[in-house]
Amino acid sequence: MEQEMGDGWAEGVHPGDFDRCLKVYLNAFALRQPFDMEYRIKRACGEYGWIADYGIPILNQSGEFLGYVGYCFDISTRRQSEEKLEIACKDLAASNAELEQFAYVASHDLREPLRMISSYVALIERRYGHHFDADGHEFLGFVREGAQRMDAMVLDLLEFSRIERLGDPLIPMRIGGAISHALKNLKTAIAECDARVTVDVDASLEVVGDVQQLDRLFQNLIGNAVKYRQEGITPQITVMARTNDGKSVFSVQDNGIGIAPEYFDRIFLLFQRLHTRDAYEGTGIGLSVCKKIVERHGGEIWVEQSPSGGSTFLFTLPTPE
Numbered sequence: 179m180e181q182e183m184g185d186g187w188a189e190g191v192h193p194g195d196f197d198r199c200l201k202v203y204l205n206a207f208a209l210r211q212p213f214d215m216e217y218r219i220k221r222a223c224g225e226y227g228w229i230a231d232y233g234i235p236i237l238n239q240s241g242e243f244l245g246y247v248g249y250c251f252d253i254s255t256r257r258q259s260e261e262k263l264e265i266a267c268k269d270l271a272a273s274n275a276e277l278e279q280f281a282y283v284a285s286h287d288l289r290e291p292l293r294m295i296s297s298y299v300a301l302i303e304r305r306y307g308h309h310f311d312a313d314g315h316e317f318l319g320f321v322r323e324g325a326q327r328m329d330a331m332v333l334d335l336l337e338f339s340r341i342e343r344l345g346d347p348l349i350p351m352r353i354g355g356a357i358s359h360a361l362k363n364l365k366t367a368i369a370e371c372d373a374r375v376t377v378d379v380d381a382s383l384e385v386v387g388d389v390q391q392l393d394r395l396f397q398n399l400i401g402n403a404v405k406y407r408q409e410g411i412t413p414q415i416t417v418m419a420r421t422n423d424g425k426s427v428f429s430v431q432d433n434g435i436g437i438a439p440e441y442f443d444r445i446f447l448l449f450q451r452l453h454t455r456d457a458y459e460g461t462g463i464g465l466s467v468c469k470k471i472v473e474r475h476g477g478e479i480w481v482e483q484s485p486s487g488g489s490t491f492l493f494t495l496p497t498p499e
Contacts, residue, residue, distance in 0.1 A: 192218035192226055203233075210235050210243050216253065228257040274342075282339040288332050295325045334463040338448070341470045346388045348475060350498040353426070354381025356389065357417060360396035367404050373413035375400065383419060385426050385495040391471045392495075396430075398464045399491050403432035406489075414486070425477065425494045433486035442481050468493070 191199055195217035206213035213233045218226040233248040299322045307315065357377055361368070368375060385392075400415060407413040416431045437445060446469045472479040472493045479493035 190220040192220070194218070199231075206233065206235075207246075210237075216257075227252060227254040229253060278339050278342055282336060289329060292325050292329045292332065296322060296329075299325070331463070334467075335448075338463060338467055338470060341391065341467065341474055345391060345474060348386050348388055348496075350384050351387055351389055351392075352381065353379065353383050353385050353387075353392070353419070353428075353495075356387075356392040357381075357396050359393045360400055363393075363397055364401055364404065367401065371404060371407060371413055373404050373407070373415060376414075376416045379417055379419040379428070383426060384498050386498055387475055387495055388471075391474070395468055395471045395493075398468050399430040402464060402491075403430060403434060403489075406432075406434045408433065408435055408488075421497065422494075424497060424499075426497050427492060427494050429490050429492045431484045431490040432488040433484065434488040436483060436487050437481060437489050439483070445481065446479070 188196070188200075199215050199217050202213050202215045205211075212235060214231065216228060216230050219229055221227050229250045230253045231248065231250040233246040236244045236247055238244055299318055303315075303318055307318075310318070357379060358381075361375060361377075367373075396417070400417070403415045404413055411433065414433045417428070418431070419426055419428045421427070446465050448463060448466045468491075469479050472495070475495055477494035477496065479491065482490045482492065484490040
């Protein structure tokens with residue numbers, strides 16, 4: 179660092195950093211305050227490297243300013259790592275955007291041939307159904323049901339791709355509204371199985387979120403608790419919240435059929451099902467949507483076994499500063 183000493187300092191600073199560094203130094207000098215800055219400087223070999231430069235003002239016993247004592251050290255390796263990480267993050271963001279656009283376009287375009295399949299199956303049944311035996315009608319039913327399932331999966335994939343692309347801005351909001359809307363939409367399903375839903379959450383609790391997406395988040399989690407209930411047992415569902423390190427931690431606990439620990443990660447993947455369609459309807463994308471929504475809000479989501487043997491889904495949301 180010999181080139182940092184004496185009057186050669188200004189000559190070695192990279193032209194792109196010089197004005198910024200000079201401003202920092204002059205401002206600190208005028209106020210007799212410490213300074214720190216990072217900049218590129220020409221090494222003895224002629225190449226530029228990054229250094230961190232710190233200065234501390236020196237005062238005599240009378241409080242008179244005498245100058246600065248400073249120190250610096252090479253941070254080239256760290257800056258190179260940061261630059262590589264920044265490039266990787268940009269590439270990843272671009273790749274994710276391309277994948278979301280691809281999912282949207284592919285899903286949108288796939289629906290047209292599916293509609294055509296369903297239409298022609300219905301037409302065949304109307305015109306030629308009287309010529310078919312029981313097997314023929316059964317085979318047509320398989321085609322129709324397959325097209326309907328595929329259409330449902332395409333619609334869910336469209337919804338999944340829209341979470342990032344078409345989400346509303348994240349704003350301070352009261353969480354009570356999202357929970358109330360979710361329960362209102364699930365009113366019929368809750369009544370059909372006489373489920374008991376307890377909400378132990380301060381309705382005025384504020385989070386930073388997308389109102390519609392958080393409605394959907396609670397609807398998916400509470401709806402799953404209703405769907406995956408134990409036969410012959412009244413569903414008991416509890417929604418709770420607590421604050422931790424500037425975030426709100428929510429939980430949806432049930433006394434349902436539960437999830438084996440080895441599947442705790444798998445259930446959040448796209449189109450992953452732990453049960454047959456005959457046992458439980460759905461496409462297997464609901465929890466993937468939940469994970470995507472929570473991650474868009476900068477939170478985390480996970481599942482644990484509840485004391486009753488059911489499941490407890492937990493997730494975090496940011497709170498206003």
